[in-house]
């Protein structure tokens with residue numbers, strides 16, 4: 559460790575110690591699961607639906623849909639509406655990123671090389687299906703959420719959404735194969751609310 563970094567860490571330590579005496583937490587957590595076997599091998603994006611009168615600033619750091627080993631990575635990318643998505647090409651080969659007709663925001667980024675990053679801003683909520691016209695098997699999903707409260711499910715179909723202000727919300731999800739559902743969820747500061755999406759069926 560270099561001296562400068564050590565100095566920074568020592569300067570930060572007293573502040574960290576003080577934080578132990580901070581007041582009660584102001585936000586809560588939603589934890590839950592999509593109880594369906596398909597959710598264990600294909601990810602969903604789970605998010606809080608639009609909140610009346612609430613708008614959110616795009617994140618300081620852009621969400622990233624990378625291209626690695628001929629695969630859109632991550633396969634499912636939830637973002638806040640109004641965010642700018644970065645599309646790097648980390649492959650040796652060239653790709654041409656474009657969107658399926660059904661996508662809420664449509665674009666075609668053209669064929670581009672390794673190391674190039676292209677950008678797209680989407681101001682509408684919904685789903686963007688990203689394709690590549692060089693590699694027909696490439697497929698990625700961007701879920702444009704009206705709120706910044708979202709997560710992607712893991713290999714157990716589970717999700718955790720932290721930092722949610724107290725209140726009652728509609729929780730929903732988007733999945734390639736499973737039909738969406740909505741659940742009303744109440745979040746309490748400093749507590750965890752558990753939610754289970756059950757009785758799930760395939761999209762028609």
Ligand SMILES: [Cu+2]
Nearest residue numbers: 653690692693
């Ligand atoms: Cu490609």
